[in-house]
Amino acid sequence: MSNNVNRQFRLKSRPVGKIKTTDFDLVEEPVPTPGPGEAVIRNLYLSLDPTNRIWMSDMDQYMPPVEIGAVMRGGGIGKVVASNSDAYKVGDTVSGLLGWQDYYVAGPNDEIPVGVLPAELPVGLPTMLGACGLTGLTAYFGLLELGQPKAGETVVVSAAAGAVGSVVGQIAKLNGCRTVGIAGGPEKCKWIVEELGFDAAVDYKAPDWREQLEAVTPDGIDVNFENVGGEIMEAVMARMNLFSRMPLCGMISGYNTDEPMRGDFSPILMRRINVRGFIVTDFMEKYAEATMELATWVATGKIKSQETIVEGLENAPTAVNKLFEGENLGKLVVKIADE
Amino acid sequence: MSNNVNRQFRLKSRPVGKIKTTDFDLVEEPVPTPGPGEAVIRNLYLSLDPTNRIWMSDMDQYMPPVEIGAVMRGGGIGKVVASNSDAYKVGDTVSGLLGWQDYYVAGPNDEIPVGVLPAELPVGLPTMLGACGLTGLTAYFGLLELGQPKAGETVVVSAAAGAVGSVVGQIAKLNGCRTVGIAGGPEKCKWIVEELGFDAAVDYKAPDWREQLEAVTPDGIDVNFENVGGEIMEAVMARMNLFSRMPLCGMISGYNTDEPMRGDFSPILMRRINVRGFIVTDFMEKYAEATMELATWVATGKIKSQETIVEGLENAPTAVNKLFEGENLGKLVVKIADE
Numbered sequence: 001m002s003n004n005v006n007r008q009f010r011l012k013s014r015p016v017g018k019i020k021t022t023d024f025d026l027v028e029e030p031v032p033t034p035g036p037g038e039a040v041i042r043n044l045y046l047s048l049d050p051t052n053r054i055w056m057s058d059m060d061q062y063m064p065p066v067e068i069g070a071v072m073r074g075g076g077i078g079k080v081v082a083s084n085s086d087a088y089k090v091g092d093t094v095s096g097l098l099g100w101q102d103y104y105v106a107g108p109n110d111e112i113p114v115g116v117l118p119a120e121l122p123v124g125l126p127t128m129l130g131a132c133g134l135t136g137l138t139a140y141f142g143l144l145e146l147g148q149p150k151a152g153e154t155v156v157v158s159a160a161a162g163a164v165g166s167v168v169g170q171i172a173k174l175n176g177c178r179t180v181g182i183a184g185g186p187e188k189c190k191w192i193v194e195e196l197g198f199d200a201a202v203d204y205k206a207p208d209w210r211e212q213l214e215a216v217t218p219d220g221i222d223v224n225f226e227n228v229g230g231e232i233m234e235a236v237m238a239r240m241n242l243f244s245r246m247p248l249c250g251m252i253s254g255y256n257t258d259e260p261m262r263g264d265f266s267p268i269l270m271r272r273i274n275v276r277g278f279i280v281t282d283f284m285e286k287y288a289e290a291t292m293e294l295a296t297w298v299a300t301g302k303i304k305s306q307e308t309i310v311e312g313l314e315n316a317p318t319a320v321n322k323l324f325e326g327e328n329l330g331k332l333v334v335k336i337a338d339e
Numbered sequence: 340m341s342n343n344v345n346r347q348f349r350l351k352s353r354p355v356g357k358i359k360t361t362d363f364d365l366v367e368e369p370v371p372t373p374g375p376g377e378a379v380i381r382n383l384y385l386s387l388d389p390t391n392r393i394w395m396s397d398m399d400q401y402m403p404p405v406e407i408g409a410v411m412r413g414g415g416i417g418k419v420v421a422s423n424s425d426a427y428k429v430g431d432t433v434s435g436l437l438g439w440q441d442y443y444v445a446g447p448n449d450e451i452p453v454g455v456l457p458a459e460l461p462v463g464l465p466t467m468l469g470a471c472g473l474t475g476l477t478a479y480f481g482l483l484e485l486g487q488p489k490a491g492e493t494v495v496v497s498a499a500a501g502a503v504g505s506v507v508g509q510i511a512k513l514n515g516c517r518t519v520g521i522a523g524g525p526e527k528c529k530w531i532v533e534e535l536g537f538d539a540a541v542d543y544k545a546p547d548w549r550e551q552l553e554a555v556t557p558d559g560i561d562v563n564f565e566n567v568g569g570e571i572m573e574a575v576m577a578r579m580n581l582f583s584r585m586p587l588c589g590m591i592s593g594y595n596t597d598e599p600m601r602g603d604f605s606p607i608l609m610r611r612i613n614v615r616g617f618i619v620t621d622f623m624e625k626y627a628e629a630t631m632e633l634a635t636w637v638a639t640g641k642i643k644s645q646e647t648i649v650e651g652l653e654n655a656p657t658a659v660n661k662l663f664e665g666e667n668l669g670k671l672v673v674k675i676a677d678e
Contacts, residue, residue: 264599269616277608
């Protein structure tokens, strides 16, 4: 743990394929001091997300790519340790795009302002990055606003043991849907069914995964919450029903390549599927209400929250690859410092 | 012209690639007589549509494929020449799935009932198959219900000189949109701009079509009415704006192949595009009102209707290929008999 320096991961080159430590410079700077109107934040937890990989590339994307030489962009939670700002007081817990570093300087010119969390939180800080944070909100809005699930319908979610997918499946169950998760390996499949209450799981690492998918969706699929893309997406789409819905949240299988992320459009046409891409910030004006609902569900045990915590900022570049290799259960978080 | 026999094109084999005459048997039967509750219709005009090619194949589709040995399915307009039915009287003009034949027997067991047209029609019969028929309705509902065009927005339509595309562009203009059509060859491009009032055209047969598309969509694309699929669809999608809409009406470029009709999904994700497949029958309950509006537009010259008429039922199999080679202007119709 470093308290006297601010370690920063600066993007050195755009990764080709899997992310390598050598794609970053790890530099040390003095701990910053706040200028007028600014506050300095000690970062505590860093959120690792598939979108990190997108930001490292120059593919068509939601936000500008991280510039070469800039501190790697990343969501996180921290504590205000020094402040010349009316917006932040020392001791406040905050969340925002704090970056892959020990300290962040928040100021009035932040493009996306860092937000102050309530003093009393119903859940731990990692959960505030996961099921009660942007990850949970992604699941919430994508499923409920775009997926429009009705009781009795079949909802399929890919990357179902991941941060978003595990919450999607649990919200679908709360809405009375038959819920099928696609996950890699028997342990994850067992976990989403036995611990999270999914109706069924498909192990995409098993040679018979297509037959498994067919067997557990006898009435077709009404909502496909898509996180993965590629051949899994095509196999799911081939079983989607007339007038079904497909919130397109991500296509992680394609982020490590430079190829277009192609798939068959014909089921969209023939089955009149409604496909809608989205990002959680599209629903920003509804965050407060949804966060409250998610926190209540987690606090009352209706939604089980799970985090995989990696110790040490220095491990961020290697840890982020876990997302692409399916090594994490639930939300993947790097612990940077003690609370 | 044959008056004593009923010529029928019966599907002999599923076409591989381009449709061949030898994919059909042309058989002659006696002119049918109506059984109890039935009426016999003399077919006058046959509608040729891209969906004919789909019906000939066994790809995933809207309706069951035409069975081998069955009369080829097709929309048409005809006149009732004999009737034992309360629903039809001799002399009525009717439209429906009359098939590739001289005579159709309508009855109470028709899966999709043949409809009686009003005695006084504001436009000619070919137009009742085109701009004021299912083709016009396809343009109308796809654009207005799913495309949700707003004044000042940019609407792009592929196959713009075709039956659906030419109407889409004109309705978009009526709604105050910047309207861009993609068509094959300088004549069609000139026609949609100078005759139909499109703001711009892109000639996809020109080597610089991608640059043309870029030049005429300086503010990106808000609605893509997609008829074609393939590389044209991908190029258009690459220029679609945030929260743009894409009614998916057809992907004619893929119908002559057995390959999945793939395209890049990443713009859907990154630009939050709403893609919705549809078929005109999804909006059946609104046909009457929309047909009235279309007929008014055509009758008052606000929408120009254009038909390419091929003489003689015997030419149907070769004529349908015109759709895939872009040889028709507007609606492609086969004239079977004099009115």
